[in-house]
Structure formats: C-alpha cells, structure tokens
Amino acid sequence: MLTVDNLKDLKGKRVLVRVDFNVPLKEGKIRDDNRIVAALPTIKKLVNEGAKVILMSHLGKIKHKEAPEVVEAQKKKNDLSVVRGRLEELLGVTVSFCPELKGKDFHYFVDTLEDGTVLLCQNTRYEKGEEKNDSELAKEWASVADVFVMDAFGSAHRAHASTNGIPAILKEEGKPVACGYLVEKEINSLMRCVDVKDSDRPYVAILGGLKVSDKIKVIDSLLKKCDKILIGGAMAYTFAKALGKDVGTSPCELDQLDYALKCLKEANGRIVLPLDSVAANGFDDWTDKKVTSDQNIPEGYQGMDIGPKTIKLFKEEISKAKMVFWNGPMGVFEQKDFQAGTLAICEAIRELDGKAFTVCGGGDSAAAVKEFGFKDDFSHVSTGGGASLEMIENDGHLPGVDILK
Numbered sequence: 001m002l003t004v005d006n007l008k009d010l011k012g013k014r015v016l017v018r019v020d021f022n023v024p025l026k027e028g029k030i031r032d033d034n035r036i037v038a039a040l041p042t043i044k045k046l047v048n049e050g051a052k053v054i055l056m057s058h059l060g061k062i063k064h065k066e067a068p069e070v071v072e073a074q075k076k077k078n079d080l081s082v083v084r085g086r087l088e089e090l091l092g093v094t095v096s097f098c099p100e101l102k103g104k105d106f107h108y109f110v111d112t113l114e115d116g117t118v119l120l121c122q123n124t125r126y127e128k129g130e131e132k133n134d135s136e137l138a139k140e141w142a143s144v145a146d147v148f149v150m151d152a153f154g155s156a157h158r159a160h161a162s163t164n165g166i167p168a169i170l171k172e173e174g175k176p177v178a179c180g181y182l183v184e185k186e187i188n189s190l191m192r193c194v195d196v197k198d199s200d201r202p203y204v205a206i207l208g209g210l211k212v213s214d215k216i217k218v219i220d221s222l223l224k225k226c227d228k229i230l231i232g233g234a235m236a237y238t239f240a241k242a243l244g245k246d247v248g249t250s251p252c253e254l255d256q257l258d259y260a261l262k263c264l265k266e267a268n269g270r271i272v273l274p275l276d277s278v279a280a281n282g283f284d285d286w287t288d289k290k291v292t293s294d295q296n297i298p299e300g301y302q303g304m305d306i307g308p309k310t311i312k313l314f315k316e317e318i319s320k321a322k323m324v325f326w327n328g329p330m331g332v333f334e335q336k337d338f339q340a341g342t343l344a345i346c347e348a349i350r351e352l353d354g355k356a357f358t359v360c361g362g363g364d365s366a367a368a369v370k371e372f373g374f375k376d377d378f379s380h381v382s383t384g385g386g387a388s389l390e391m392i393e394n395d396g397h398l399p400g401v402d403i404l405k
Contacts (some may be wrong), residue, residue: 001187001405002178004042004149009190012115017042017144017180018162018400020152020383021057021083033086034370035154038383040090042151042180043118047093054114054144055120056162057152059083064070064128082121084190087120095120101127102140106218106359110144121290124162131160138165145170151180154362154384157391163400177312177404182383187401189359190388193325194396196225200323200357206314206345208233209364212256212286217393220371230314230343232306232330239264239273240295248279248297272317278331278338289337305331306341318348327361327389333368346374361388 007015019039019052019212024031046053052193057100060078064071081097088095095118098109113119124130129137138161142148148167149155155163179187196203207215212235222229231239237250243259264271276294279301280286291307292298305316318324326349330341346369349358358378360369363385369375382388 002176003184004045004151004178004180005009005047005174007147007178010046010147013051013146014054014110014113014144015046015051015147015149016056016141016166017046017149018152018155018166019043019055019057020154021055021087022059022154025060025077025082028082030082030086033090036083036087036173038182038183040247042149042182045090045181047091047116047143048117049148050115050140051147052115052116052233053109053280054110054113055118056124056141057083057122058130058155058160058162059123062123062125075123075126078123078125080120084120087118090119091118093117098122102137105191106140107144108160120394124160127160131158133159133161133165135165137161138169142166142169142173146175148175148177149180150177150400150404151182151234152400153183153186153382153387156186156384156398157387159399164403171403179401179404183401184280185215185380185390186384186388186391187396190361190382191396192201192357193323193359193392194225196323202227202321203323203325204228204230206230206232206318206324206328208235208330208342210234210251212238212253212260215258215328215389216256218389219263219364221393221395222325223270226270226325228265228270228272228317230317232274232310233328234303234313235328236274237261237297237303238296239271240329243267243273245266246299247303248299248301250279250297250302257402273304273305275313276308276309277303278305278340278393280304280337283304283332298386303331303340304335308340308345311341311344315344315348315351318345319351321352321356322359323356324352325350325392326365327363327367327385329364333364337382340373342368343372346372346377350374350377359388361385361392363389
C-alpha cells in the first residue's frame, strides 16, 4: 500500500483527498474541530509539495428517500461550508469552497485551482449516488484527480463512491492511490490488535456499551485473539441474565441469551463479568442509587455502572496486560454519579505507564477518554468507532482500506 510519503512529483497535480470532516455541530457552529485537526498533517504535506488539493467529506445524514422538503432541510443542516473558515484558519493557506459536486461549476472550481491551494467540496452525501457507490458519480469525481489519498478512517468501512469508487477507477487508469497519515496510523495500530504477537500477550480486550447484538462479530473475533475479555456497560446484563441472575430493569436482550452462554462456554474462563453494579431506580429521573452486593440487580432498579469490586478486578486484569483494546464505556458516564467505572479504565491504562500497547477503539469510549483528559495516556485513540470495530472483526479488512492495496 502506498502512503502519502511515497507520492512523488506532486507539484501541479490534482490530488483528491477523502477526509473526515463529519464534525459535531451545535446551532450551526463547530462544537469540536478534532477531526479537522487530525487531517492537517496530510493536507499540509500535499500543499507544501505544490499539489492542487481537492477535499471531499460527508457531514451528518441525508435521507434521500424522505420528502423533498425534509431532504432540503437535512442538506441545509449539514452544509459542509461551515468547515471552510476553520480549516483555512488552521492551515494558513487559501481554502475555496465549491457548492456543487458535479457539472460545469464543479469542474470550473477544480480547473481554476492553483498550485499549493485547497478546494473543499460540498458534503458528498448531497448526492444520492454517494452511499450507493454509483459508478457514474464515482467516474465524474475520479475524472478531476491525478492522485487519490484516503485519510478518512471513520468512513473506511463504507464502500461509497468517495471511499471506494474513486480509487477503484484511478487504479484501473494506472494512477496512484495512497493512504494519508491518519489512516496509516490507524491501520498500523489496529493491525497490531489483529495480528497478535507473543510479545503483546497477555492481550486484554475491554468491551462496554449498550447491546451485545451490536458487537457479536467483534466478540467472536476477540475470542480467537485475546487472553481476557472484560465486559461492562449495559451489555453485561445480557450475560448476567443468561447465567440466571436478576437484572431488574436493566437493558437486556432476551434474544441474545443463548449467544451469551455460547460465548461464555467457548471462552472457558477468559470472559470476565462484573461482580457488582451501581444501580438506580431510573435513568434520568432516578431518586435512589445503591451498590449491589453481587451480580443481581434489585427489582425496580437498573445497572448504571460497574461497582467497586468489579473496578478492583478489572484493574488487576489490566495491570497484567501487554496489549489492551478498549471499546465502550463501563456505565452511563455522561452522568457524574456513574462515571467511576469508565474513569477507572482510563486510570488503569495510565498506570500501565507505557509498559503496554493500548488502543481506545473510538466511539463513546474515545469521547470519554478525551473528556476526562486521558488521551495522551493511550498509545492510540481511534478516530473511527464503527471502522475500528469492523477492522477488528474482519481481521484487518475494510472496503476503504483494501481498495488501496
């Protein structure tokens, strides 16, 4: 696979870069520019080489099957022009914005682009053919590029026109396709969690979040690779129910009980479940909370976080690790009363003090790591929750990565 450093003689070349500018917005303003900042090294490298840099990204969701007025409202809400000013400020070079994604105006903006400058194109999802990987749309986009660079890891698990269609066409034409710095780092870090060396054992995975059904494939994959899997969050209550424990009003997938038992049998002691929980008599409007004495949740209460016995147990397991992969919080960390479990995982990683290779697999756990100030204590914090999980479950294969090979 080519990397951006392998690309030569870029001066005057049109380099189309698929970035991930799917930034969170609040009242039409960028709430967190982390994804823009993450793309800067690749963009700066290309600008410094004198390339004509064309950036494409999606933003939010646009459901083209909805009524026309709904689609227009979604487009207005997810107009990518909101990113232009902040990107220009961070880059320190001129960034122009093209409101069209095909046709005469689109080609005019590309054709008039000067060496060492940047063109940001409108949200790729404005085009209904994007998510369908429409061949004609991909063909038009590929026609403006001499080189393609994939630097949107958060979208690498989607076979869309901008992530898969463009590089497929350019490869057929003999034009270079490469990964950017962000995607290169993601691949190198996550592949270490896929192809596990003896020197990285014990390998401990920590899984949390809401549903077992969302993580069946990743559990199956990790069972083949890990020495221990620590399970917390709401998904732990499905496992507890499968073992005959009382879970109160905790979220529980009754259709996954057989699967949970199958996993526990296959794991042969390698899956570690909570010993106790912090439970409350409601979610947002609770009036009472208690620490359970064991794995059972009282009637009328739901588990909101792992308890102190579990924290001690999980920390002991993590302290032995040479490699850790973590995806999913241990509780409702958005509420201060139920942050202790998720904070404890962060602290356990910090206490490893660089003696293990540690990966936070994006999503809510990455948000928690950043919010609590532990980001620098991890070897790698992934920018793609869904993509990082799929890379683990598919043994390193993603549509937006495989096409670059």
